[in-house]
Amino acid sequence: MPELPEVETIVRELSNSSLTGKTIVRAKVFWERTISVLSANDFSLKIKNQKIKAIKRLGKWLVFELSESILYVHLRMTGKFFFSASKDEFYPHERVCLYLNDGRILRFEDQRKFGRWHLVDTASEGPQVGIDPFSKEFTETFLRTILQKHNQAIKPFLLNQKHISGIGNIYVDEALWEAKIHPLRKTNQIKPKESKILFKAIINVLRKGIENTGTTLGNTNANYFSVTGRKGSNQHQLHVFRRNGLPCARCGSIIKKITVAQRGTHICPFCQPKYLFLQKT
DNA sequence: AGTCTTGTTCGACT
DNA sequence: CAGTCGAACAAGAC
Numbered sequence: 001m002p003e004l005p006e007v008e009t010i011v012r013e014l015s016n017s018s019l020t021g022k023t024i025v026r027a028k029v030f031w032e033r034t035i036s037v038l039s040a041n042d043f044s045l046k047i048k049n050q051k052i053k054a055i056k057r058l059g060k061w062l063v064f065e066l067s068e069s070i071l072y073v074h075l076r077m078t079g080k081f082f083f084s085a086s087k088d089e090f091y092p093h094e095r096v097c098l099y100l101n102d103g104r105i106l107r108f109e110d111q112r113k114f115g116r117w118h119l120v121d122t123a124s125e126g127p128q129v130g131i132d133p134f135s136k137e138f139t140e141t142f143l144r145t146i147l148q149k150h151n152q153a154i155k156p157f158l159l160n161q162k163h164i165s166g167i168g169n170i171y172v173d174e175a176l177w178e179a180k181i182h183p184l185r186k187t188n189q190i191k192p193k194e195s196k197i198l199f200k201a202i203i204n205v206l207r208k209g210i211e212n213t214g215t216t217l218g219n220t221n222a223n224y225f226s227v228t229g230r231k232g233s234n235q236h237q238l239h240v241f242r243r244n245g246l247p248c249a250r251c252g253s254i255i256k257k258i259t260v261a262q263r264g265t266h267i268c269p270f271c272q273p274k275y276l277f278l279q280k281t
Numbered sequence: 282a283g284t285c286t287t288g289t290t291c292g293a294c295t
Numbered sequence: 296c297a298g299t300c301g302a303a304c305a306a307g308a309c
Binding site: 078152 | 305306307
């Protein structure tokens with residue numbers, strides 16, 4: 001569910017919610033497997049009395065820099081954060097909550113239970129992810145070079161967080177449509193000119209996603225909502241994702257849904273040909 | 282009842 | 296080693 005733009009939106013909202021400087025006075029775990037490596041009990045003991053120094057993003061991970069540790073949170077499909085003031089409220093999908101020294105409770109809700117909290121001492125024990133699309137290491141040259149080094153369909157390559165971190169199923173389909181590249185094209189057969197356009201498309205779709213505070217596809221609890229419960233608006237800007245049967249905004253052809261790497265994949269069959277019969281200049 | 286889902290990891294296989 | 300594929304995780308919408 002949440003990809004880079006959604007996680008970035010959540011990080012910004014948490015940072016703006018005066019969470020920085022607050023102390024975690026108590027943690028409660030309602031679903032043990034949400035906590036990775038540590039037991040729920042060890043986690044609660046370890047995080048207790050730690051101060052939140054900063055909140056950042058690493059790929060799709062949220063990073064809470066604490067006084068003695070680093071807390072990494074991955075939302076996977078349905079994880080979401082929100083605040084509540086009352087201790088007595090009951091939320092059916094609540095997995096973890098943090099009591100703060102200002103009386104607020106930061107709650108973590110996760111319908112499908114795939115979300116993970118990883119509390120470690122140093123960043124070297126944290127998740128190892130690839131280049132962030134908004135870091136200065138992500139350049140046209142980097143993308144062109146790494147595509148040449150692999151012989152894999154472009155879509156699963158872009159979804160692999162070890163190479164580039166933060167792109168998920170929605171934004172990858174959007175970026176490939178924008179760059180006019182079929183998701184099954186092999187990485188090492190993508191021409192330098194196309195790679196350059198793809199670079200711009202990746203930055204563009206992610207930046208637009210952030211500007212629109214994320215993509216919320218539906219109204220149910222399984223969808224993305226921000227910390228304050230707001231929907232994003234990027235779903236109104238999508239060109240292909242879940243638009244199968246509708247006309248392509250560029251050429252009018254009907255958007256098709258196919259399966260690539262076991263993921264629903266949306267393409268314009270005219271704009272994104274699988275084989276390049278004509279060499280474009 | 283059966284299929285699908287915005288993420289990731291694992292093992293089997295080629 | 297590199298890449299593909301299906302399953303697993305888990306719950307709910309359609």
